[in-house]
Amino acid sequence: MNTKELTIGFVGNPNCGKTTLFNAYTGANLKVANWPGVTVEKKEGAMRLHNEAYRLVDLPGTYSLTSYTMEETVTRQYILSDDVDVIVDVADASALERNLYLTLQLIELGKPVVLALNMMDIVQERGMEIDLHRLPEMLGIPCVPVSARRKTGLEILIHTVAHHQDKAQGEKIIHHHDTENSSHKDAQEHHKHYAMVYTDEIEDKIDEISERLKQEYSGMDNVRWHAIKILENDQELKKQYPLDFSDLLDRDYEKEIIDQKFGFIEEIIAECVANREKKAESTDHTDRILTHPILGLPVFLLIMAGVFFLTFTVGDWLKGYFEVALEWMTEAVIAGLLAAGTSDMLISLITDGIIAGVGGILTFLPNIFILFLALAFLEDSGYMARVAYVMDGIMGRIGLSGRAFLPMLLGFGCTVPAVMASRVLENRRDRMKTILITPFMSCSARLPIYVLFSELFFGDMAMVAAFSMYVLGLVTAIAAAYVLKLTDKSGDGNMLLIELPEYKTPNAHTIRVYVWEKVKDYLSKAGTTIFVASLVMWLVMNLGVHGFTTDMEQSFGAMIGKVLVPVFAPVGLGYWQIILALISGIAAKEVVVSSCSVLFGIGNVTTEAGMGNLSALLESMGFGALNAYALMVFCLLYVPCMAAVATIRRETGSWKWTAAMAVFQLLTAWTMSFLVFQLGSAVF
Amino acid sequence: MEYGCFGVAKTAGILYNATDNYYQLHYIYVDKNSSMIRRETMKLYEGQKGSTLKVVHMELPLQTERRLEVLGMLEGTKITVVNRKKRGAMIVKIRGTRFAMGQSITERVEVEEV
Structure with missing residues (x-):
């Protein structure tokens, strides 16, 4: 029996049900709000399953792992630290497209990641279907359907985490991005190891930066992630590794990298999600009245x-x-x-x-x-x-x-x-x-x-x-x-920008x-x-x-x-x-x-x-x-x-x-x- | 295409902005010899309910632009106008998720019709 307890970090977008899932394990009754940014402090809990002890850490809700906001920096630093063994990426499966952006970034970090597809009950209620066979193939990480509010899939998720503590990830079966057209020398290799493979031009840049990083910092863990972040002009990492990359960073690559990630996400969605438009219509119908300009x-x-x-x-x-x-x-x-x-x-x-x-x-x-x-x-x-x-x-x-x-x-x-x-x-x-x-x-x-x-x-x-x-x-x-x-x-105007969740029947437990x-x-x-x-x-x-x-x-x-x-x-x-x-x-x-x-x-x-x-x-x-x-x-x-x-x-x-x-x-x-x-x- | 009273036609065209390196959708007013006499940019807040538009350029404070980026709204992204208010606040759908956006954002996003 393993006496060392396993530390699991819960990461996810704001409003993805992460707090509910966390509470379902730890038993703490906390408020569940439909508003991004509720989870600001670090919360910890403990649980036991099959005689194994687990430490659960709830990280701030975040959309990305750049270093622009406090929440992002906190999350990123914590995940990179040795404290956490496995990351559970909680995603709102009913809005998978937006949630996968964080998933791709987490995978790039190189720690063991398990994707928890939360709100699977809503996915079903909406008549949508997610291909749970193809999705892990494309991402190269285990994907476990759960429902925090119905408390289903909880044990399976922890079980998956327990069996997925190693950094080496499963071989991806990814046929995305017109690999056939790629002339990059490592195109086949890349697709075997990385879920997210960029265009040849970007991959070349990543290779060059990686080479320099390896030369200068021989013991570096996950060079590829560092290289990508430096290519994205990440200020914190550039401070940490003060090498001169100005000859390589001839223009703004960050947007291209983001855009290519979303491009891949679109491919994933096209392949893995069926019937997604069906129930969105009912929200549109309701919104026609509830958010009507006059009514x-x-x-x-x-x-x-x-x-x-x-x-x-x-x-x-x-x-x-x-x-x-x-x-x-x-x-x-x-x-x-x-x-x-x-x-x-x-x-x-x-x-x-x-x-x-x-x-x-x-x-x-x-x-x-x-x-x-x-x-x-x-x-x-x-x-x-x-x-x-x-x-x-x-x-x-x-x-x-x-x-x-x-x-x-x-x-x-x-x-x-x-x-x-x-x-x-x-x-x-x-x-x-x-x-x-x-x-x-x-x-x-x-x-x-x-x-x-x-x-x-x-x-x-x-x-x-x-x-x-x-x-x-x-x-x-x-x-x-x-x-x-x-x-x-x-005199600068206020910028209203909030996500509107789809309407749903209020859940008795949440209330x-x-x-x-x-x-x-x-x-x-x-x-x-x-x-x-x-x-x-x-x-x-x-x-x-x-x-x-x-x-x-x-x-x-x-x-x-x-x-x-x-x-x-x-x-x-x-x-x-x-x-x-x-x-x-x-x-x-x-x-x-x-x-x-x-x-x-x-x-x-x-x-x-x-x-x-x-x-x-x-x-x-x-x-x-x-x-x-x-x-x-x-x-x-x-x-x-x-x-x-x-x-x-x-x-x-x-x-x-x-x-x-x-x-x-x-x-x-x-x-x-x-x-x-x-x-x-x-x-x- | 609407015709003005002096043989001036209003039409849409994409013009290249060489200084900032991007394309913009404009309403172009041409006279009967087809030479351009005036042009206007189309902004997101002018988008009609139900229309699908493509982002051409964003002129927003860095913080807001960052947030839009990680939500998947970049130059080239298609967005659908779900609902709109008279003054330009909108509910838009970006990559399958609905967002409410204030006028201060929608009037600073240049778009073109798809």
Whole structure:
């Protein structure tokens, strides 16, 4: 038995299902997105099969192995290192033509390569057929059909890897490129050893460069690959091997080399893929409506409206059951604690502090679950990628790439993944702009605040009031982007360029993983951050200069809130309880709701009775519908939660920038609620 | 072929650009003696929905051009216009894969009809 574990590097184009395949082996549940560039960090996993240990490394998704981007360089250097034994090239078999370009480059690297033809189920669904006998013959490497989402072919792939650790590759049976017409002295030899054989002129150049490299660097591994890369004018390799090749590099060979690779790929496709046009038609049909120049936008808005309808109506219906359960639990706990003779302080801590805080958050779980279910559905079906195209014109006008719409859209779910999704933007400037405006998109954690206060004060119009927050957030984001565009003097347009996957039926497993990730995130947030925040809130509320107190006026919280009252009075929020709730909301937006319930001493704030109590209490304080609306506006626009701020810090790499952004958001929030409250007061 | 009002004809022709060493598709306006009086280049964004066009030349920032290259769009590549918007954003099919491209790209790619 082999005790040394085999290291397998997973390489593939962005969006080829590499991450899904990787997860199928390692068992880690990670998000599967229809967007290039999701896999940026190096991920590792381990597995065992037939008593053999394997180490799996997930490399960044890349289209090529040049050294123009970080991802490419990272991938290339890692593969060339001794760390990796076998490369698994994951290809989306349903778009084989584009995926094979990377395959040809990997083969040229000279390491053992196994081609995993992923998404074979989609190939079949589309009625396409791939000649699995001819394909390995032409490429000279094993080709294993797999389906990461159906979990088929997984064991066979690892088995193939285990038997394909040697550098010597199988003899190719390649009859491509008019070999007969080639007058190159080594034409026959070349075709025996290399899948990719170039024209005679290029082969001559490769030979000459190889000769010089061999003379100068006698121990060099895979001279041919180095020679090809030098012919392609690869800057990194030229630095590494500083020989003068200027006499040979008389013109730009890189494009010719790329073109010839694609020429060979066309031959492979012609020979190995049958019926490929068949199902592409159905995507074309769907696209005729969904990406229609005029219809596309209303359809998009309709879909978005549908998402929110589901989130509000179905979500609220389910929420009812959660609330009943929570109320029942609170009563049971109080009864139990009383029976056990617990002190008033502890009962207060458990019911007012913990159950009211954390429990209140749990009742919003159905809304969040449905929202993410809808987003997962859109993402997995392939529609999400189209949004960038549909929105391109509009986004262009405010100086953002159509791509920036994805982070903004995700911002409706949660600012944290949305800020992370801004990585899809190519240049830093665009990324910063997007990160700046993304928090204005109303995240799902702010939803509980809208739901609570709009239901308290707007009755039948509650849904409209809550929805207007989303519109206002969008408008603010657009306005901010527009101002940035006006100040931007560089003036080069944004380059929208994204791949549009074919439409497919969303996969239940993918959606389950996606939704579960989000729900788990939300729950763990409720369990930790919000738990701690609720506890701190309870302490601030129930402790004062004289120790434990049931009189809120005497607490520390009241003191902090009272100091800030003059600042918040002009925006209609001059109540220390509200100010304190807003401060606590920086921990997590949902906390505003739980803080309110603690601060106003109402345990069952989301139930009808609780709402009635809170409403009466607020009205008696002079806090009316307009104040509530100003509060919602403030919550929409002020500093996002700590997790989001931390993410922004990580993505921008600058505390200064992050702090400046927080100040900007506070000012925006104050100004907007000021306008709302003062204008509102003047009108009503 | 359209005729202008003064006996001027608009037609398409491929002209060789000697300075930059490439061929361009142009709309050429010729008078009745067949001498050229004006020419225009055809850009990708002018391509009609459903048409198949061949890339003649790309005038893009290096980074964008690189990305297009590794996606298989080079000079000489045939692309099909699947869908287009008024301002020039397009969905095109390159070697079997669909891509959405903004106007800023499509207006800088010169093409010829196949």
